Amino acid sequence: MNLNTLNTNVKILNVALADDDEDDRMLFREAIEEIAIQTKLSTFNNGQELMDYLTLPNILLPNLVFLDLNMPIKNGMQCLMEIRKNPMLNAMAVAIYSTSSSEKDVEQTFINGANIYINKPNDFRKLREAIEKVLQINWQYHTSNLNRDNFLYRI
Amino acid sequence: MDFTKVTSSSKTYVVLLIVAVAILLFTASITYKQIKRLQQSADGIALTLEVDNGIEKLFSLYARMESEKFRTILLGEELSNSSWQDYKLASTTAFNDLYIILENNEVQKERLDSIGHLQETFYEALIDFENSTPQKLNRASTHKKLMLISETLEKIRAIKDQMLLEEHRVMIQRKVDYASRRSLTPLTSLLMAFFALVVFGLSFTKIYANKRRLRASDAFMRNLLASTDNIVNYYEPIYDGSENIVDFRIVFANECNRDYLGLPPEEIMGERVSKVFPHFSLNGEFEDLVRSFEEQEKVGFDRELSINGNKMWFKSIVNPVSKGIMETARNVTVEKEGEEKLRLVNQELVGQNRVLKDTESFLAGILQSTENVIMSFKPIIDDSGFIIDFEFLFINEQIQDVLQKTPIDMVGKRVSEATPTIFTTGVFEKMVTCFMEDKKMEYETSYEKDGRKMWFHGTAIKCDESITITSRDITKEKKSKRKIQEVNEKLRVQNSIFKDAENVASIGSYMWYLDDGSANISDNFYNILGYEPDSFEVTFSNYREFVHPDDLEKYDTLGRQTTENGQSEVHDYRIISKAGEVKHLHLEGRFIKRNGRPVSVGVVQDITNMVKADEDLRARNFELKRNNAELESFNRVASHDLQEPLRKIQLFLSRIDNENLSRLNEKSRSYLGKVNNAANRMQSLIRNLLTYSRIDVTHDDFEKVDLNLVLEKVEDDLAVRIKETKATITCEKLPTIRGVVFQMEQLFSNLISNALKYRDTKVDLKIVLKWEKVHREQVPQNFIKSSKHYHKITVLDNGIGFSSENSEKIFEVFQRLHQRTEYSGTGIGLAICKKIAENHHGFIYATGELGKGSAFIIYLPS
Amino acid sequence: MRVCIKYDSDFICRAVLKEQFEKLGIPFSIQSLGELEIDQNLSDEQREALATALKKYGIEIIDDPKMALVQRIKYAIDDMLEDDMARIQKISTYLADKLNYSYTYLSNLFSENTYTSIENFIILRKVDHAKELITNTDLTLTEIAFRLNYSSVAHLSGQFKKTTGLTPTAFQKIIEKRKQNSIHPA
DSSP states (O other), X not given: OEEESSOTXXXXXXXEXXXXXXXXXXXXXXXXXXXXXXXXXXXXXXXXXXXXXXXXXXXXXXXXXXXXXXXXXXXXXXXHHHHHHOTTTTTSEEEEEESOOOHHHHHHHHHTTOSEEEEOOSSHHHHHHHHHHXXXXXXXXXXXXXXXXXXXXXX | OOOOOOOHHHHHHHHHHHHHHHHHHHHHHHHHHHHHHHHHHHHHHHHHHHHHHHHHHHHHHHHHHHHHHHHHHHHTOOOOHHHHHHHHHHHHHHHHHHHHHGGGOHHHHHHHHHHXXXXXXXXXXXXXXXXXXXXXXXXXXXXXXXXXXXXXXXXXXXHHHHHHHHHHHHHHHHHHHHHHHHHHHHHHHHHHHXXXXXXXHHHHHHHHHHHHHHHHHHHHHHHHHHHOSSEEEEEEEEEOTTSOEEEEEEEEEOTHIIIIIOOOHHHHTTSBHHHHOGGGGSTTHHHHHHHHHXXXXXXXXXXXXXXXXXXXXXXXXXXXXXXXXXXXXXEHHHHHHHHHHHHHHHHHHHHHHHHHHHHOOOOHXXXXXXXXXXXXXXXXXXXXXXXXXXXEEEEOTTHHHHHSOOHHHHTTOBHHHHOTTHHHHTHHHHHHHHHHHTOOEEEEEEXXXXXXXXXXXXXXXXXXXXXXXXXXEOHHHHHHHHHHHHHHHHHHHHHHHHHHHHHHHTEEEEEEETTTOEEEEOHHHHHHHTSOTTSSOEEHHHHHTTBOGGGHHHHHHHHHHHHHHSOOSOOEEEEEXXXXXXXXXXXXXXXXXXXXXXXXXXXXXXXXXXXXXXXXXXXXXXXXXXXXXXXXHHHHIIIIIIHHHHHXXXXXXXXXXXXXXXXXXXXXXXXXXXXXXXXXXXXXXXXXXXXXXXXXXXXXTOEEEEHHHHHXXXXXXXXXXXXXXXXXXXXOOOOEEEEOHHHHHHHHXXXXXXXXXXXXXXXXXXXXXXXXXXXXXXXXXXXXXXXSEEEEEEEEEOSSOOOGGGTTGGGSTTOOSSOTTTSOOOSOXXXXXXXXXXXXXXXXXXXXXXXXXXXXXXXXXX | OOOOOOOXXXXXXXXXXXXXXXXXXXXXXXXXXXXXXXSXXXXXXXXXXXXXXXXTTTOEEEOOHHHHHHHHHHHHHHHHHHOHHHHTSOHHHHHHHHHSSOHHHHHHHHHHHHSSOHHHHHHHHHHHHHHHHHHHSOOOHHHHHHHXXXXXXXXXXXXXXXXXXXXXXXXXXXXXXXXXXXXXXX
16 A cells, blocks of 8 residues: 655646736746646736635645736735745745846745746747746655755746 | 372382392391301311310320339339329220210220220230239240230220321311301301392382372372362261261362362361262262262262352262272363364364365375375377377376276376376366466366266366376265255255145134134134235124124124133034135134133134035935936836836747748748847847846945856856857866856856857857966056956957957947847947946956957956 | 754654554554555555545555556655665666666656656755755765765756756855745745
C-alpha cells in the first residue's frame, strides 16, 4: 500500500488571477487553456475582489494566485502582504504578474513573500511558456518533499 | 690677608735643607765612630807595648834565676831559699799577668802555654842541678845538667823571640791602621760639613729671596686691588654656636667700593656682609657664598644694583681663598660700552682693511694669506698701440680654488689662453681702460664651478706698467642679498594682504560704549556703510538710520539686549548704505569693561553675497526637487502607462498566428510586420530610457560585486547572440568592486552588446577584457578622483570602430553615428554606461579607429 | 509571542501512522517512508476508515499504482542524493536496480505524471538542497558545490540560476530579508 504525505491527488490545479486589465485576463485565460496541466482559473478585476473571495468561508483555496502589481483599489503588493499575514491563506503559492521589470519591485515582492515573479511578456507564446513553467514548478513544490519556504522563481 | 703662594723653587730648597741636616747628622755619627776606632787602635798599641814589657820582664826573671843558681853553685854558697822563692813567685806573677793580657790572642797564648811547660822544666832542672852539686860533683852529669838548663832556657828564649816578633808585627800593623784612620776621618767630616754649609747658605738666600718677593707681590697685589676697576672684597665666615655660618665679615675691601658703591673701604672693613651688602640675602646668594666657602667652589653672580639712582650691572665671581672667600665684582656696564666701542672700532678696521685690500698693490705676504685672488698682468700691445691681450705676471695660490690651476700653470700665459671668458664678460675692456687711463676699475663677474655659479668682485689698479686685479668671492654676499630681497618682497606682499584683508573679507570692527551709545568703528565699517573713514561720529542712534526699516525691531532688540546683558541673540540685520544698497550684516559682539565703562566690541561682516548665494541655492534646490518629482512621475508614466498599450499591441500582434496571417494579402502582412517592428523599437526605447532614468545616485545599495560573476551572467544572457556572431570573449581575472550589481550587469551587457552590434562582418569578432589597478596619478582623464587607486577595465574589440572625433559624442543620449537601418539601437546604451560609471564615482571613455576597432576604458574606484 | 520549533516530519509521520493504525487495530510495518506493509487484507470499511483518519493529517492512500511508482522514484532519488556512495552511480542504473523497472519505463512514467523529467527533478531536488544549505548553514558556495557534487561553483550557480531565475546571492539576500521581516510563506 502506498501513501503520500502530500496533496498529490490534486488532478486539477486551482489557479486565481487578479488583474485590472481585461485584455490581460483574457489572454491569460487563453494561454493557460493551451497548457497540458489541468487547471481551474478564477479571475478577479482587482485586489479587493480577490481578497474578498479568499476570505469567504468554505471555499476551495486556489493552489496558486497570480497578482498584478498595479491595480486600483487594492494593489498586488497589498494583497501579497495580507495573504502572508493570514495563516489561513499562507499555504498558497503567490506569483506576481506585472509589467514592471524594476529590480526593486522584484526584490521587494520576493521579500514580502512572493514565490514567483513573471514579467508580463509582450508575446503570447512567451506568455504561455511562462505560465506553463510556473505551473510545472509549482506542481513540483506541491507534490514533492520540497521546502516551500525556499520556493522562489523568476522568469 | 695672606697672598702666600708657595713656589716650586722654594719647595726644592726646603727639600735640600732637610737633606743637608741629614748629611750633618750622618757626618756626626761617622766621626764619632771613627774616633771610637782610633781609640781602639791606640789601646791595641798600648797592649802590645805592655805584652812586650811582660815578656821582657818574664825572661829577665828567668835569666836572673839561672844566673842566681849558677852563682850559688859556683860560689857554693847556700842559696837562700827565700830569694829563689821570690824569683819564682815574681816570674809566676809576670807569667800570669802576661797571660791575662794575651787573653785575646790565641797564638801568643799557645806560645805562653809552651813557655809555661818549659818554665816547669827549667825550674826542675835548676833544682836538680842545685841538689846534685854539693854531694857528688860529677863533672859529666853536672855538665849534662847544665846543658839541660841552658837548653831549656834557649827554648824559652826562642819562644820569647817569636812572641816579641809577633807583637812587633801586630804593633806595626796597628800603627799603620792608626795612621790611616787618623788622616781619613777628619777629611770626610770636613767635606760633609762644608757641603752642608753650602746648602744652608743657598737655602737661606733662596728663602730670603722668596720672602722678599712675597712681600713685593703682596704689596703689588694690594696696589693692584687699590687700582683695579673691579670691586675686590674678602670675607671671612662668622659661625654661630653650632658651627653654622650665619654671616660673613668683610676683612678686606678695595677702593672700588667707594667708587662704585659709595662705601669707603676703611669703614666697611670689619663690618658684617649682611649689613653692608644686604642684597646677598636675596636670591639665595648668601647660600651660594656659604656653599662656595664650604665646598671650595667658584660661584658666579650676575646682578643689577641700583646705586644713587643709577642702575649698574655687576658680574661677580666668588672664589674660596684660604680662610674666607673673595668676591670680585666687575662693572659690566662700562664693559658693555667698551665692547660696543670695540665693535665700532673693529668695524672701522674692517672697512679700512677692505680699502687697504683694494688699494694696496702687490704685497707678497698679503697675497698668499688673503682669500682673494690677486693677479698681476702685463699688457700685450700690438704695433698700432692697442692692447690685444694680457700676460699673467703673477697670480696667488687662491686661483687654485677657482680654476683648479696652480699659479705655475698660469704665470707667463696669456689671458686669451688661460681665461678666455674675460673677453665675453667685459672684464677685458675694464682691464684695458684701467691700464690706458690709469683708472681704478671695479667690476663683477660670474664663473661656473661644479655647476654652481660663483660671483666675484674685481678691482683693477694700474701699477707701473702692469695692472693688478684683486678678485673677491662674493657668491655668499650675493646670495644673502638676494635672500633679503626675497624677504622684503614677501613682507611687502604680506603688508598689502593685511591691509586688504578687512576689505576683502568685508569685515569691519566696532567698539560700542554701552553707557552713552557712542561708538568707534573701523575704516572698513565706514566703507561698508558707503562712507569715507571717520567722516562722521557714530552713535547707536545715528547708526540706526542705516538699518533697513523692516529690521528696525531686530536692531532695537539687539540694542536692548546688549545694553542689558552684554550680548544679544540677534546676529543678523540689514542696512541700507549711502548708495541705497541693501546689505546683510552679520555681527559677533563681546562684552568687555574698558576704562571702567561697559563696552561691546566685535566684528561685522557684510554677508550680502553669502545670503544671496544661499537664496540662489535654495531656489535651485527647489527647482531641482520639482524636476525630480516631474522625472519620477515621468518614470511612472513611462514604465506603466506608456508600456501597457504598447505591450498590448505586441501581444495582440503575436496572437495573429500563422494561419490567420496567411489569409492576409502580401501588403497587409508587410504592414503588420512594420507595425510589429515599430512596436518592438518603441518598447526597447522606453526600456532603455527607463533604465537610464532609474540609475539614481543613491548609494545605500552599494555592495560587493564580483565583476567576474557579472561578466559570467552577461555572457550567459547574451549567449545566443555571441554564438550567432561567432564572437570570442577573452577576459582577464576581474576585480571585486563596490557597486550595484544590476548596474554593473547593465554596463558590461551594454558594452558587449555594443561590440556585438558594431562588429566587422568580414572578420571574426574578438572581444578582450583587461584589468589593471592604477594609482590616481596614473589616470590621465579629468574627473573627480575620490579614491587613491582605480580599477582600469578595458573592453577591446576589433569591430568597425569609430573616428576619434566622435569619442565624446557616442556617450550622449540619442546620439547615433549610423543610420537606424544599418545598425539597430536606441542611442541610449552608452549614455547608460556613462551614467553607471559616474554613479559609481568612476569614468568611462572610448578610443577608436574607424575600421580597426574600439576600446572602452572604465575607471572604477578601488 | 513567537515560539520557534524544530521538527522531523519523518518522525511525526511515523508517530501519526502508528497511532492511527493502532486505533483501528491493523498491524503494519513501515517499509520505507511512503510505503507500508500490512499483513492482512483490508476490508472496504477498514480501508475507508483508514483513509478518513489519515486525511486529517494530510496523508493519503495512493490507489493508482502508477502514481505509487512515481512516488517511489521520488523517494529513491531522495535516498540516492542522501547517500554519498549511490551518488557516484548513474541515475538510470541506480533507479533501475532499486525499483526493478527499466529506466526508460520509469522515465516515461515519471514524465507523464509529473510534467517534468527525472533529470529535471533531480536538478530541482539538488537546488532545493542547496537552498537549504544556503539558508540554514554558514557554508560558502564553494563548500556547498563540493558537498552537492557539483564540479564548480559556476556549475552550481548556473544550475541555480536556471532553476530559480535568481543567483544564489540574490536568493540568500531575499531569504535573509524575509527572516528580518519575519515572513514565512509556506
